Amino acid sequence: MARNKFDQDEMLDSPFRFSDFKRIMVYIKPYKKQILLTLSTILLANLALMLGPYLTKIAIDESIPNQNYTQLIILSCIFLFTIVITGFCMRYRIRTINEMGQNILETMRLDLFKHLQKLPFTYYDNRPHGKILIRVVNYINSLSDLLSNGLINLISDLISLFVALGFMLFIDYKLTLYSLALIPILMLVVWVIKNAQRKAFQRVSNKQSNLNAYIHESIAGIKVTQSFAREDENLMIFDQVSNGYRSSWMTAMRYQFLLWPSVHNIATITTCLVYYVGIRELGVHVSTGVLIAFIGYIGNFWNPIINIGTFYNSLITGTAYLERIFETLDEKPDVIDKTDAYVLPNIKGEVTFKNVYFRYNSEREVLKGIDFTVQPGESIALVGPTGAGKSTIISLLSRFYNINEGEAKIDGHNIADVTLQSLRAQMGVMLQDTFIFSGTIMDNIRYGRLDATDEEIIEASKSVKAHDFIAPLKDGYYTEVKERGSTLSAGQRQLISFARALLANPKILILDEATSSIDTNTEIALQIGLNKLLQGRTSFIIAHRLSTIKNANRIFYIDQGIIQEQGNHEQLLELKGLYYTLYHSQFTFLKAN
Numbered sequence: 001m002a003r004n005k006f007d008q009d010e011m012l013d014s015p016f017r018f019s020d021f022k023r024i025m026v027y028i029k030p031y032k033k034q035i036l037l038t039l040s041t042i043l044l045a046n047l048a049l050m051l052g053p054y055l056t057k058i059a060i061d062e063s064i065p066n067q068n069y070t071q072l073i074i075l076s077c078i079f080l081f082t083i084v085i086t087g088f089c090m091r092y093r094i095r096t097i098n099e100m101g102q103n104i105l106e107t108m109r110l111d112l113f114k115h116l117q118k119l120p121f122t123y124y125d126n127r128p129h130g131k132i133l134i135r136v137v138n139y140i141n142s143l144s145d146l147l148s149n150g151l152i153n154l155i156s157d158l159i160s161l162f163v164a165l166g167f168m169l170f171i172d173y174k175l176t177l178y179s180l181a182l183i184p185i186l187m188l189v190v191w192v193i194k195n196a197q198r199k200a201f202q203r204v205s206n207k208q209s210n211l212n213a214y215i216h217e218s219i220a221g222i223k224v225t226q227s228f229a230r231e232d233e234n235l236m237i238f239d240q241v242s243n244g245y246r247s248s249w250m251t252a253m254r255y256q257f258l259l260w261p262s263v264h265n266i267a268t269i270t271t272c273l274v275y276y277v278g279i280r281e282l283g284v285h286v287s288t289g290v291l292i293a294f295i296g297y298i299g300n301f302w303n304p305i306i307n308i309g310t311f312y313n314s315l316i317t318g319t320a321y322l323e324r325i326f327e328t329l330d331e332k333p334d335v336i337d338k339t340d341a342y343v344l345p346n347i348k349g350e351v352t353f354k355n356v357y358f359r360y361n362s363e364r365e366v367l368k369g370i371d372f373t374v375q376p377g378e379s380i381a382l383v384g385p386t387g388a389g390k391s392t393i394i395s396l397l398s399r400f401y402n403i404n405e406g407e408a409k410i411d412g413h414n415i416a417d418v419t420l421q422s423l424r425a426q427m428g429v430m431l432q433d434t435f436i437f438s439g440t441i442m443d444n445i446r447y448g449r450l451d452a453t454d455e456e457i458i459e460a461s462k463s464v465k466a467h468d469f470i471a472p473l474k475d476g477y478y479t480e481v482k483e484r485g486s487t488l489s490a491g492q493r494q495l496i497s498f499a500r501a502l503l504a505n506p507k508i509l510i511l512d513e514a515t516s517s518i519d520t521n522t523e524i525a526l527q528i529g530l531n532k533l534l535q536g537r538t539s540f541i542i543a544h545r546l547s548t549i550k551n552a553n554r555i556f557y558i559d560q561g562i563i564q565e566q567g568n569h570e571q572l573l574e575l576k577g578l579y580y581t582l583y584h585s586q587f588t589f590l591k592a593n
């Protein structure tokens with residue numbers, strides 16, 4: 001899959017089908033009891049509310065003409081009682097519905113986050129992170145109304161509608177038929193605009209996602225933007241993306257507002273029709289009380305229909321978000337445990353790659369037949385030009401991606417056959433882009449081994465020379481660092497990640513450009529600690545600095561996805577091949593500087 005960009009609409013893998021509402025039921029099911037209870041209170045409130053016009057009819061047609069004041073007082077008391085009941089029911093309903101809605105959203109958000117944590121690197125490689133973020137935060141929040149109020153309101157409105165209809169039929173069935181005369185027209189309007197409205201909201205969700213992706217990317221790259229004074233250019237791009245969102249929204253609203261006036265106009269025309277017929281028949285077939293009560297019921301009949309129209313609109317909007325949420329949940333993690341995966345026993349650290357081929361996407365082979373065996377405790381330096389495939393080799397060893405052909409084994413266990421957890425738990429990995437999380441320095445080092453004591457953390461930090469800069473800080477190891485470690489220098493971030501990788505006491509240590517931003521003096525000191533630490537561990541070190549490379553037991557010179565040369569420093573120099581050229585070009589460069 002080609003990488004999606006902020007200005008590219010995402011294609012939907014499978015559009016939302018209305019049968020997918022069954023999936024939502026999974027989230028709603030645990031609240032069956034609350035829903036039933038809420039619906040009962042709604043029914044009670046409706047019955048109480050509907051009694052009002054009927055009481056008015058009795059008062060007008062019987063109590064007032066007969067001057068029956070006792071009956072009038074009783075009717076007033078019953079009316080008052082119905083108002084109190086309605087009030088209590090409404091209060092219960094609002095509280096329960098909101099609580100339930102938020103619980104449903106929380107579960108959904110949790111499921112989504114849980115799933116995102118399992119998705120492979122390829123998923124994140126292929127789309128802007130802003131487009132993932134918007135699904136967990138905005139899209140889920142946008143469903144709030146639909147899943148809480150929306151659904152209950154729909155049922156409640158349907159109840160109101162049928163209760164009102166029942167009362168209307170009971171009072172005068174002819175007037176009731178007049179009230180329903182224009183319903184088919186309303187249904188026709190909904191049917192005609194349905195598809196266009198749905199497409200319009202899919203577009204809105206896409207444009208909103210694009211906007212989010214651009215904002216996310218712009219914030220992440222703000223330092224580069226300001227360094228290159230690209231603000232005006234970026235503002236123009238932002239304006240375009242934002243304008244795309246605005247116009248998609250306006251189009252969607254146009255469809256939405258087609259429905260609203262249709263419902264309102266039909267409601268008004270129907271009420272006029274009932275007035276017209278009612279007044280014409282007044283005194284013949286229809287009494288004043290019946291007409292007044294009927295007009296009351298017409299309101300109670302059309303209000304739910306108007307509300308259902310609103311629900312329908314939010315359903316269409318919500319569907320555009322739901323299909324994106326379900327799409328993410330349906331994304332199959334391809335790097336997963338096999339059904340019969342077993343726990344990798346404690347390893348010694350022998351690593352074998354057998355004829356490994358790999359490509360990130362179908363276009364180009366990045367590794368072409370990588371073959372090697374590394375003995376436990378051996379340290380391997382991977383060198384070679386940029387883009388040669390060095391990081392890819394170590395990504396495969398941690399099984400961040402699945403190998404396309406060939407196999408990788410640790411102590412004879414194929415890494416594809418063991419559980420990911422047991423595999424990764426025995427490796428200390430320090431990737432090229434060191435990541436620092438918000439929290440204290442202590443939290444950051446402890447990240448990979450939560451049960452590590454403070455002493456162990458300090459010891460690991462001392463080994464990698466991180467202690468030297470942490471100790472003098474005002475709060476030492478408890479110094480708060482910001483997200484991505486923006487308050488630390490690049491070298492300091494590397495030292496923290498280094499300590500983090502070591503703390504796990506791994507049998508296999510993977511260091512990708514671990515020391516590239518560390519000054520030479522610190523690196524020399526670090527090297528002494530590192531040599532000690534590497535003893536008894538298998539290590540793969542990607543480095544461009546010769547000092548780090550020279551100390552390795554073996555050096556693999558990688559180019560174009562192939563191990564072109566291997567051996568120790570002296571052997572490779574004697575070979576007078578690619579490594580020799582690299583060494584001499586660096587050496588000459590260093591001397592010249």
Ligand SMILES: Nc1ncnc2c1ncn2[C@@H]1O[C@H](COP(=O)(O)OP(=O)(O)OP(=O)(O)O)[C@@H](O)[C@H]1O
Nearest residue numbers: 125360361366384385386387388389390391392393
């Ligand atoms: N996530 C990815 N998706 C697609 N292609 C990738 C991805 N990561 C790397 N590549 C491509 O694979 C090739 C090998 O990349 P790799 O990162 O392994 O190189 P490297 O030898 O570690 O380079 P460097 O020394 O610059 O870090 C490169 O051509 C790169 O463009």
